Amino acid sequence: MSSPPVVLAVAGTDSGGAAGLAADLATLGALGCHGACAVTAVTAQDTTGVHGIHPVPRAVVSAQLDAVVADLPVSVVKTGMLGTSAVVRLVAERLAHLPIVVDPVLAATSGAVLGDGDVVRAYVTQLLPRATLATPNLDEARALTGLDGSPAELAARLADLGCAVVVTGGGEAAADWFALPGGPARAFEHVRVDTSNDHGTGCTFASAIAAGLANGHELDVAIPAAAAFVTGQLTVSRDWDLGRGRGPIAHTTTTNRTDHLEETP
Ligand SMILES: Nc1ncnc2c1ncn2[C@@H]1O[C@H](COP(=O)(O)OP(=O)(O)O)[C@@H](O)[C@H]1O
Numbered sequence: 001m002s003s004p005p006v007v008l009a010v011a012g013t014d015s016g017g018a019a020g021l022a023a024d025l026a027t028l029g030a031l032g033c034h035g036a037c038a039v040t041a042v043t044a045q046d047t048t049g050v051h052g053i054h055p056v057p058r059a060v061v062s063a064q065l066d067a068v069v070a071d072l073p074v075s076v077v078k079t080g081m082l083g084t085s086a087v088v089r090l091v092a093e094r095l096a097h098l099p100i101v102v103d104p105v106l107a108a109t110s111g112a113v114l115g116d117g118d119v120v121r122a123y124v125t126q127l128l129p130r131a132t133l134a135t136p137n138l139d140e141a142r143a144l145t146g147l148d149g150s151p152a153e154l155a156a157r158l159a160d161l162g163c164a165v166v167v168t169g170g171g172e173a174a175a176d177w178f179a180l181p182g183g184p185a186r187a188f189e190h191v192r193v194d195t196s197n198d199h200g201t202g203c204t205f206a207s208a209i210a211a212g213l214a215n216g217h218e219l220d221v222a223i224p225a226a227a228a229f230v231t232g233q234l235t236v237s238r239d240w241d242l243g244r245g246r247g248p249i250a251h252t253t254t255t256n257r258t259d260h261l262e263e264t265p
């Protein structure tokens with residue numbers, strides 16, 4: 001069997017296992033990739049919210065990037081919560097030779113702030129101009145542009161920074177808006193899943209796009225494929241009852257996989 005493509009996820013942890021690196025590595029594994037990881041922040045988090053954030057020092061993040069890049073054939077980088085402007089700059093400087101899918105995480109589904117004004121400025125000036133694709137949700141697109149336009153307008157405006165952009169619509173819109181630099185945005189529509197188990201959806205979406213790119217697909221194929229993967233996963237976990245808040249999206253393809261246990265004598 002040939003080796004899987006390697007995707008490096010640079011992101012924070014969610015102790016509840018819904019978002020961040022848990023979502024990234026599970027999604028990458030489900031979609032045929034080997035996921036390497038560099039931890040940027042440890043969050044004490046569950047389905048109800050973020051209770052603590054502990055940034056990992058820049059030098060420790062840097063050492064993780066060095067170790068992975070020196071040893072593994074990374075084909076795509078996916079970033080999630082980077083936490084500090086120093087780490088945003090580090091990723092921009094150290095990994096610019098690779099395709100980078102940037103999920104510019106600034107807030108959790110619960111509303112907690114995961115990136116401040118300095119982080120926003122570092123994304124705009126350092127990382128997005130060097131990225132292949134950015135996947136902000138509408139709130140993040142507003143914070144990054146400082147504007148209050150439609151998702152299509154914000155996608156086109158952000159793409160002028162020099163990368164492709166998908167502004168995600170979340171559960172209400174059932175559509176995402178995709179723009180390339182210099183072009184107008186077009187909508188990718190998809191099925192809406194009626195569920196409150198959507199914690200980790202953005203991380204899963206961006207990781208699925210990174211997996212599509214690592215498997216050799218272009219953005220206009222990888223993005224709708226990732227949205228279809230997310231709607232399928234939201235359907236798997238639609239009626240789960242995990243935690244007291246917004247429950248996790250299912251990251252792996254199947255649920256209740258116990259057949260391997262039953263087959264064991
Ligand atoms: N309830 C839902 N039904 C179907 N697709 C959804 C739903 N919620 C989010 N999505 C999709 O999941 C992907 C991630 O988007 P979003 O939830 O906006 O990210 P974030 O978690 O960063 O806010 C997008 O493709 C979006 O359209």
Ligand SMILES: Cc1ncc(COP(=O)(O)O)c(N)n1
Pocket residue numbers: 011012013014019020021043045080081105107108109110198199200201202203
């Ligand atoms: C460590 C970490 N990274 C990213 C998110 C955003 O995920 P979501 O938008 O689904 O809350 C999060 N809540 N925690």
